[in-house]
Amino acid sequence: MTQLAPDSPDPPLRLDRVPVRSLNRVGPKVAERLDKLGIRTVQDLLFHLPVRYQDRTRLTPIQDVQPGSEALVEGEILDAEIASGRRRSLKVWLGDVAGAGLLLRFFHFSPQQVASLKVGERLRCYGEVRQGPQSLEIVHPEYRLQRASDEGTGARLTPIYPSTEGLQQSSWRGLTDQALALMEQASPAELLPAGILASLGLPSLTEALAFLHRPPIETSLQELMDGRHPAFARLAFEELVAHQVSLRRMRLEQRGIAAPVLNGDGRLRRSLLAGLPFALTAAQERVVAEIAGDLTQTRPMQRLLQGDVGAGKTVVAALAALQALEAGCQAALMAPTELLSEQHHRSLGGWVRSLGIEPLWLAGRHKGREREERLEAIASGAARIVVGTHALLQDDVAFRDLGLVIVDEQHRFGVHQRMKLREKGGRDGGAPHQLIMTATPIPRSLAMTLYADLDLSVIDALPPGRTPITTRAVPDNRRDEVIERVRLACEAGRQAYWVCTLIEESEALECQAAEETARQLSERLPGQRVGLVHGRLKSQERDALMAEFAAGTLDLLVATTVIEVGVDVPNASLMIIENPERLGLAQLHQLRGRVGRGSVESHCLLLYHAPLSLVAKERLGIIRGSVSGFEIAERDLAIRGAGEVLGTRQTGAIQFRIADPLRDQPLVPAAQRAADRILSQHPELATPLVARWLGEREHYGQV
Numbered sequence: 001m002t003q004l005a006p007d008s009p010d011p012p013l014r015l016d017r018v019p020v021r022s023l024n025r026v027g028p029k030v031a032e033r034l035d036k037l038g039i040r041t042v043q044d045l046l047f048h049l050p051v052r053y054q055d056r057t058r059l060t061p062i063q064d065v066q067p068g069s070e071a072l073v074e075g076e077i078l079d080a081e082i083a084s085g086r087r088r089s090l091k092v093w094l095g096d097v098a099g100a101g102l103l104l105r106f107f108h109f110s111p112q113q114v115a116s117l118k119v120g121e122r123l124r125c126y127g128e129v130r131q132g133p134q135s136l137e138i139v140h141p142e143y144r145l146q147r148a149s150d151e152g153t154g155a156r157l158t159p160i161y162p163s164t165e166g167l168q169q170s171s172w173r174g175l176t177d178q179a180l181a182l183m184e185q186a187s188p189a190e191l192l193p194a195g196i197l198a199s200l201g202l203p204s205l206t207e208a209l210a211f212l213h214r215p216p217i218e219t220s221l222q223e224l225m226d227g228r229h230p231a232f233a234r235l236a237f238e239e240l241v242a243h244q245v246s247l248r249r250m251r252l253e254q255r256g257i258a259a260p261v262l263n264g265d266g267r268l269r270r271s272l273l274a275g276l277p278f279a280l281t282a283a284q285e286r287v288v289a290e291i292a293g294d295l296t297q298t299r300p301m302q303r304l305l306q307g308d309v310g311a312g313k314t315v316v317a318a319l320a321a322l323q324a325l326e327a328g329c330q331a332a333l334m335a336p337t338e339l340l341s342e343q344h345h346r347s348l349g350g351w352v353r354s355l356g357i358e359p360l361w362l363a364g365r366h367k368g369r370e371r372e373e374r375l376e377a378i379a380s381g382a383a384r385i386v387v388g389t390h391a392l393l394q395d396d397v398a399f400r401d402l403g404l405v406i407v408d409e410q411h412r413f414g415v416h417q418r419m420k421l422r423e424k425g426g427r428d429g430g431a432p433h434q435l436i437m438t439a440t441p442i443p444r445s446l447a448m449t450l451y452a453d454l455d456l457s458v459i460d461a462l463p464p465g466r467t468p469i470t471t472r473a474v475p476d477n478r479r480d481e482v483i484e485r486v487r488l489a490c491e492a493g494r495q496a497y498w499v500c501t502l503i504e505e506s507e508a509l510e511c512q513a514a515e516e517t518a519r520q521l522s523e524r525l526p527g528q529r530v531g532l533v534h535g536r537l538k539s540q541e542r543d544a545l546m547a548e549f550a551a552g553t554l555d556l557l558v559a560t561t562v563i564e565v566g567v568d569v570p571n572a573s574l575m576i577i578e579n580p581e582r583l584g585l586a587q588l589h590q591l592r593g594r595v596g597r598g599s600v601e602s603h604c605l606l607l608y609h610a611p612l613s614l615v616a617k618e619r620l621g622i623i624r625g626s627v628s629g630f631e632i633a634e635r636d637l638a639i640r641g642a643g644e645v646l647g648t649r650q651t652g653a654i655q656f657r658i659a660d661p662l663r664d665q666p667l668v669p670a671a672q673r674a675a676d677r678i679l680s681q682h683p684e685l686a687t688p689l690v691a692r693w694l695g696e697r698e699h700y701g702q703v
């Protein structure tokens with residue numbers, strides 16, 4: 001550590017420049033492990049906060065320990081033996097003066113341990129108490145032999161850090177001890193103006209960090225764990241401000257970009273509407289108008305279109321695309337998977353072909369000559385509407401005059417990918433307008449935090465004439481009854497889906513399971529025609545099967561979750577979902593949206609495997625109790641983190657380190673005001689703030 005403490009006051013010590021390797025007990029191995037967690041400097045270490053805390057400051061008398069809770073206990077070893085039952089274990093009986101006893105059980109132990117845990121020794125140990133076969137016990141407690149000279153319990157709560165293999169909690173405590181000592185010499189820069197902090201009653205950064213690493217004993221554990229403590233709020237707030245600053249800078253930058261003005265004469269749009277078998281709903285009319293207005297502006301539209309499954313987003317997208325075409329521009333539609341893009345190509349084709357427009361599909365499977373020809377059609381402008389996946393973002397895809405990009409399923413699309421679209425260029429070096437569609441029901445408040453760089457349009461009502469879906473959860477030991485139910489439905493002339501899911505992330509295994517299920521069901525339902533679709537079929541085969549099902553020549557369609565995307569068969573009124581507990585609520589909701597598209601009442605049976613965990617029970621209850629994607633999302637949010645609900649964790653929408661967009665929602669308005677104030681009055685703080693919290697992810701704002 002000697003190199004850290006220069007004698008001269010110059011240059012000042014900056015913890016964001018001090019590598020962790022300069023700390024004691026950080027060799028190449030530890031440094032590498034820390035690096036895995038993104039910790040390279042002492043400041044990184046300070047921002048690596050505990051996930052939870054333990055109260056090891058209070059000794060619990062052995063007679064008072066409760067199963068299911070963690071406790072610090074002290075006592076004398078009454079007996080110790082190696083038991084050779086089904087699993088060899090070391091059993092140590094601990095007793096106290098009151099005569100109460102507790103069993104400590106070790107399944108892994110060394111000869112030294114056995115030798116040291118002698119009858120008569122005093123032991124202090126910590127761990128989770130549970131009800132064992134004979135008595136209360138702690139398995140693998142942390143323990144220490146007590147000597148008469150040992151002082152009492154600590155004065156602070158014990159932090160537990162998120163860790164990685166090979167780093168013990170004791171190492172974390174040692175490392176953060178050093179970092180906290182250094183922080184006393186050199187605080188990380190305070191990037192929030194004092195006025196803002198004072199008005200919110202929040203502590204300074206240094207106070208907050210010191211507190212969160214070593215909370216004093218009187219701190220409410222509950223408040224800490226819920227993230228409601230002001231020290232926590234201080235950091236969450238700073239992070240929210242950093243994101244708001246970054247998003248605002250992105251917006252400012254966008255304002256400086258020109259976009260083609262798409263003010264066509266409405267001819268194509270009118271023809272499309274005239275040919276539709278239905279009238280737009282009021283909600284569709286409203287969002288169509290919002291989008292149409294944006295497209296006539298000289299700045300690129302950045303709009304998020306939300307609408308539940310089946311809300312009718314496709315026709316809205318088609319109208320927007322036609323508006324671009326009327327103005328002489330091209331339009332592109334991107335979907336996250338090839339299957340979805342294919343589906344869009346087909347449905348869009350259905351809408352616009354009668355207007356003399358043939359959409360072009362570009363996918364990964366187009367290779368060699370075929371790809372060349374397609375690229376040529378895109379570059380020359382011969383292809384007016386182009387449908388594809390991310391493949392459209394590749395460098396060799398050049399448009400002639402791209403006016404509008406429509407992205408389906410935003411939540412699988414990263415912010416930076418969205419930004420990359422700009423490079424695809426509109427006319428005269430401008431950027432294309434962007435419409436992002438999602439069926440993921442993000443509550444409005446959350447959407448404003450996660451997608452603060454987007455305007456929001458919502459289709460908040462389904463087209464008329466849909467009958468509600470009844471959903472029930474059935475344990476899989478009643479599979480026979482469920483199969484009978486399928487038989488009855490099919491005999492009544494209806495069709496059904498049977499959806500197979502698997503724990504393994506292996507497509508091959510999932511397909512195998514589906515094949516097996518299809519075989520069994522064909523056997524059990526001899527009168528019915530059973531089809532099978534899964535991700536390994538060639539797209540032509542899959543299409544053919546779907547077409548048969550749509551035409552009614554198949555009664556039952558066994559499928560993997562591939563049918564999640566856009567199948568529309570109104571006569572299908574029954575869906576069985578196996579192992580629904582393995583799917584996210586959003587995905588379940590999407591799947592279920594495949595039924596209830598016709599005029600008969602539809603049913604969805606969730607065939608679960610008992611016993612369900614409490615959370616799983618609660619989640620299936622949510623699905624059963626609601627058919628509104630928004631309501632489901634709101635309630636799912638309440639029991640899980642936002643990232644999980646939205647599937648954003650893997651997918652590149654904004655991710656927070658400390659803030660929780662749901663929990664910290666009340667802080668958002670203040671964070672927005674603070675961001676404005678920083679940009680106008682303290683612009684020098686903006687860049688370090690964004691760098692601290694978004695780090696390498698900052699680049700997404702600067703394409």
Ligand code: ADP
Pocket residue numbers: 278279280281284307308309310311312313314315439463464566568
């Ligand atoms: P999603 O929003 O899930 O993409 P789609 O655009 O696929 O929904 O629409 C679902 C179904 O509803 C389609 O069959 C579509 O033709 C139909 N639809 C769309 N708008 C209306 C409407 N206003 N009235 C009746 N049916 C509609």
Ligand code: MG
Pocket residue numbers: 313314566
């Ligand atoms: Mg759709």
